[in-house]
Amino acid sequence: MLELKNLTKYYGKRLILDNINLTVNDGEIVSIVGPSGGGKTTLLRCISGLESISSGEILIDASPFDPYRNTTNESVIGVVFQEFQLFPHLSVLDNITLAPKMVLKHGKAKAEEDAQKLLDRLSLGNKGHLYPYQLSGGQKQRVAIARALAMNPKILCYDEPTSALDPALRQEVEDLILSLKRDGMTQIVVTHDVPFAENIADKMLKVKPLED
Structure with a gap:
């Protein structure tokens, strides 16, 4: 189980994520949705350890975990990037x-x-x-x-997995994510595609841009 407790992220003095709380149970699919600039990808990068958090806490199975400073060889959280990055x-x-x-x-x-x-x-x-x-x-x-x-990985994260795909391939990705769920994989999906998110998700987190 993944838990975010009061996760906050600043870039300089700009607040991007403000006290985000989220629980992702084992085997669940959670979709993070919202408009551009709402912090979806930043949140995913914090969860996966590509960005440090400014404050708050990340827990795996009730134990504190810092993905940014994880130095073991164990891949706790995997990421599928928007541009594939092959x-x-x-x-x-x-x-x-x-x-x-x-x-x-x-x-x-x-x-x-x-x-x-x-x-x-x-x-x-x-x-x-x-x-x-x-x-x-x-x-x-x-x-x-x-x-x-x-x-x-224990948890697999996706950044906009359907953004570059036509409708037929979008369905293919949806089917694949659901098949991984049947295998017990815990998954977090960042997307602006609300119908896609609704089709796959056990629950959704909606984020929006913070006012300056």
């Missing part, structure tokens, strides 16, 4: 196995075996040898998800 010079398989080999210290054979299982699961079984430029937007999205899952 390495263009690496194959699909290498994109997925890089972090498990470098961070988790998995051997090449194990990392590739685990990656292939993820590719098969995400209907990308024959794409491991391809490079990102050879993939469609939907395929890149699934590779990004596979890369995050390869680190065995």
Whole structure:
């Protein structure tokens, strides 16, 4: 279980997030929705450790946890970025196995075996040898998800997972997120797409820009 208690974030003197409280139970999908400038992505970056928080507390299973300063090899929180951020010079398989080999210290054979299982699961079984430029937007999205899952996170976060996709691929991502829920994955989804959020979420957190 993830808990945010009075999470506050400033950039300089500008207040971005003001005393956010949120509980995400194991296996839940929580959607964070709101207009641009409301702090959705900043909140996700704080949860995932890409940004430090100014004050407040983050807890995992009732124990204080600072994702920004997490120095263990354990990937507690994984992130699927809006622009995928795949390495263009690496194959699909290498994109997925890089972090498990470098961070988790998995051997090449194990990392590739685990990656292939993820590719098969995400209907990308024959794409491991391809490079990102050879993939469609939907395929890149699934590779990004596979890369995050390869680190065995307890919680998986998405930043605007449907923003660059057409309606058919949007449905594909929705189905994938729900299938991961059936497998017990806890997920947090930042999106401006309210109908999409309503379709997938067990609960929603609405954020809005703070007045100056």
